[in-house]
Amino acid sequence: MRVSIYEARNNFSSLVKLAEEGEVVELTRYDKPVAVIMSYDDYQEKRQNQPSLLDKLSELKKEFSDVVDDKGFNITPSRECPDYSKDPWA
DSSP states (O other), X not given: OEEEHHXXXXXXXXXXXXXXXXXXXXXXXTTEEEEEEOOHHHHHXXXXXXOOHHHHHHHHHHHTTTTOOOSSOOOOOOSSSOOTTTOTTX
16 A cells, blocks of 8 residues: 555554554655555564674675785874874874
């Protein structure tokens, strides 16, 4: 179901009831989808099926291990970006 935000504001409780029954309600602004109302159970199910950010990062690191090497970076501060926590007059 697709509803404008204006209509949703006037019928919010009925839209929530529809979402509880399993209907997914798209909220639109100027006919562009901007949000979704869905049941909490559906939300939890989708959330559990998504890998965490750390899982995604480790997958990317494995995939691009031949290109990306995170060892050997020179992280010594330079005069262009001094570390003011040590010497404010540097």
